[in-house]
Amino acid sequence: MTDSEGTKGTGMPDMEAYAAFVSDAAGKSQQMIEEFLESQPTEVRSALDPMNLTPAILDLTRKMVADPNAFMRNQISFFEDYLKLVDASARRMAGMETMPVIEPTKGDKRFKAAGWSEQAPFDFIKQSYLLASRYIMQMVSNVHGLDPKEARKVEFFTKQMVDAASPSNFLLTNPEAIQATIESKGENLVRGMQHLLDDFQRNEGMPLVKMVDDSKFAVGENLATTPGKVVFRNRLFELIQYSPTTKDVYATPIVIFPPWINKFYILDLSAEKSFVSWAVAQGFTVFIVSWVNPDASYADCDIATYVNEGFLEAITVVQEITGEPSVHAVGYCVAGTILSMVLAYLHAEGREGIVKSATFFTAQVDFSEAGDLSVFIDDEQLALIDRMMTEKGYLDKRAMALTFNMLRSNDLIWSYVVNNYLMGREPMAFDLLYWNCDSTNLPRAFHKQYLNWMYKSNALVEPGAIEIMGQPIDLTSVETPCYIQAGREDHIAPPRSVFKITEQFQGPMRFVLAGSGHIAGVVNPPAANKYQYWTNDNRYKGFDAFLDGATETLGSWWPDWAAWLGTRSGKKVPAREPGKGPHKALEDAPGSYVKVKS
Incomplete structure (x- = not known):
């Protein structure tokens, strides 16, 4: 029995026809993107894509187009899981006990607040996000034939986007932030806005969130005190x-x-x-x-x-x-x-x-x-880093800090966005975090050599x-x-x-x-x-x-x-x-x- 025969009368789309449609649409989209980018001057392309993701994404698209059946299978798997979630949520709304369709992985602290599990609407939002996240990451990681370095880059930056899209990062989809807003009559948001402005001014526009209460520490007084x-x-x-x-x-x-x-x-x-x-x-x-x-x-x-x-x-x-x-x-x-x-x-x-x-x-x-860190290394990104360093003679510590924070974005970026901006709280006093934020610049010549000799x-x-x-x-x-x-x-x-x-x-x-x-x-x-x-x-x-x-x-x-x-x-x-x-x-x-x- 063919895939086409197997879907007749089920309400599911004809897999062959759907695969052909997806292949055609993806091919046309790829062509439009390539023509647009090729028409731009080099400096514009660099500004549009400072991480040089476009070649990797285009290659990913080509490989996906070459195997539309795999794409379709992933879609169907996601659709089936989502239907299970809808069914479980409906039964929960009716007062029935249900088991989660998907749960956060061990160590994921984003959804530890009680509201994410105890309140059905937010439990549905949480599980919908987790299903979508799993689907997106599987879809990217299961594409075969990519250059290993390109595959790692695509997976890394896809994870960055998936993490950024978490419902925990947004006021209207975070039950804890909503509760704090109600209880404080919005004062948490006023404080959060002030924190955002302070961070913007302190870091000259770079997206770095304050991670620690630095008023509690002083080097030589309660840090680095060994005689x-x-x-x-x-x-x-x-x-x-x-x-x-x-x-x-x-x-x-x-x-x-x-x-x-x-x-x-x-x-x-x-x-x-x-x-x-x-x-x-x-x-x-x-x-x-x-x-x-x-x-x-x-x-x-x-x-x-x-x-x-x-x-x-x-x-x-x-x-x-x-x-x-x-x-x-x-x-x-x-x-x-x-x-x-x-x-x-x-x-x-x-x-x-x-x-x-x-x-x-x-x-x-x-x-x-x-x-x-190797995902940040290619000719285009190295050229961008060198231009940044040429202006000052060194790599600004904030650029390095942002790079390292991206390696664990949920822990080192988004958790502080939620704490400082949505909840309006002050960051905690923690010696390790103080040290982590007390970083240094790097000389241009050293950093350029190190990246080229070692990583490249x-x-x-x-x-x-x-x-x-x-x-x-x-x-x-x-x-x-x-x-x-x-x-x-x-x-x-x-x-x-x-x-x-x-x-x-x-x-x-x-x-x-x-x-x-x-x-x-x-x-x-x-x-x-x-x-x-x-x-x-x-x-x-x-x-x-x-x-x-x-x-x-x-x-x-x-x-x-x-x-x-x-x-x-x-x-x-x-x-x-x-x-x-x-x-x-x-x-x-x-x-x-x-x-x-x-």
């Missing part, structure tokens, strides 16, 4: 040496290189959450780099600048202060990526011995399976494709012992991507998979008794093999790291007081650079 001294300063960074809390310390010091897209105190948020304070308590001499927040005068600072004036300079100063020939280097995120280049550079120079071990927190070197070309894993100060960078030459940490739920540096470090380096390595994501997976003090981590002491090849033989341990991975590092840190020596060596104290920690706002 220490600034013992060195150049134009790129301040070096902080922390005061010891033990009588003796390991001989080999630690120098931490945090990412410079945010400030260092993510590793020193509070006494309870401070990684540096905990490391000091384990008997290590700890230094940390506090990067400058660059302005236009730093426009020409590139990756080599950060390697030479940042990493190598900091290591040299730590050697001079401690008298030790080598250090333990720690690189977090982008700093970990650059640390891998430093190790390869030192090997090429014959000086690899100055780094006794390297620790990588959520860092990538092979970007072939990089996270969601994936050049770091090609031996000799990159040169730093005349030395070819070959990661396969690195034999330094390495501790590599990844976050199981990391959307910025996915664990499978982080694991690829182990496929480049040649020395002894320990890979640890931590519970949670890019931040909470790193900042997880033992006292919190949260999450878990996985290790595998067997021989394995590949991330899947690591998982298959991994052992789960509850709690923080910090003690595992300290034990690994302790065996490589030499004998104990008398504790070192900051400022007592050849580099005198310039000021108390956390220093001055960290307090500079963009």
Whole structure:
């Protein structure tokens, strides 16, 4: 029996005729869009489509047109589910008990208010949206034959539109917002409008919602309070040496290189959450780099600048202060990526011995399976970013913040739209959110190189494709012992991507998979008794093999790291007081650079 015969007398459309109609209509629509865009100057096309979505969407349309039966099947599936919802809602209206046709996924906080379930009309709106969302995402993800990068881009930006269309984001379809409006006689909306105006003025028109009550925090007072001294300063960074809390310390010091897209105190948020304070308590001499927040005068600072004036300079100063020939280097995120280049550079120079071990927190070197940030990388978007940076000499911190917020738009954009604008509430006081909003600018030269070398070309894993100060960078030459940490739920540096470090380096390595994501997976003090981590002491090849033989341990991975590092840190020596060596104290920690706002 044909599809056409199977639909006769059922009230359903003739599938073949309908498919032909859809194919014809889609083809004509595609032709009109292509002709319109081709008629526009390049600068107009860029303004109309800054994310360069059009080629991906047109390719998606072509593939859908090529398989109209699949499109029809998706339509019918959605129609059937929607009829079930209408039937269930009608029976509920009649006083009968019904089961939901669809429910929010685990972790979806948009519909947690009681009104979404207890009030039938809003329950219907919620489920209608969830069905439509599922249908749209399935329709996009089930199209075969798309270039993987294009497919990921289409899925990502489709998800952005689906999230934006949630009924929770609109006054008339949000029961909690309606109730607040009635109870406050509209005062919530007046406050919300004022919040919107404040955000608009503060961010010079950029769509960034205030996420935290910043009046409750001050760096050096209730953030970044671990005692220490600034013992060195150049134009790129301040070096902080922390005061010891033990009588003796390991001989080999630690120098931490945090990412410079945010400030260092993510590793020193509070006494309870401070990684540096905990490391000091384990008997290590700890230094940390506090990067400058660059302005236009730093426009020409590139990756080599950060390697030479940042990493190598900091290591040299730590050697001079401690008298030790080598250090333990720690690189977090982008700093970990650059640390891998430093190790390869030192090997090429014959000086690899100055780094006794390297620790990588959520860092990538092979970007072939990089996270969601890769959807922002193509020639057109890179050109747009470069034009933005050329105007100022740097990438404005707000542009970077908006990009990262889009990676988790429901949590980092729309939840605050609802809280601040619809409900008229003030954002809460939360140290992690304060740090997240206290971001920094990025020098034009550095950011341009990083995006092109890493995300676009994936050049770091090609031996000799990159040169730093005349030395070819070959990661396969690195034999330094390495501790590599990844976050199981990391959307910025996915664990499978982080694991690829182990496929480049040649020395002894320990890979640890931590519970949670890019931040909470790193900042997880033992006292919190949260999450878990996985290790595998067997021989394995590949991330899947690591998982298959991994052992789960509850709690923080910090003690595992300290034990690994302790065996490589030499004998104990008398504790070192900051400022007592050849580099005198310039000021108390956390220093001055960290307090500079963009």
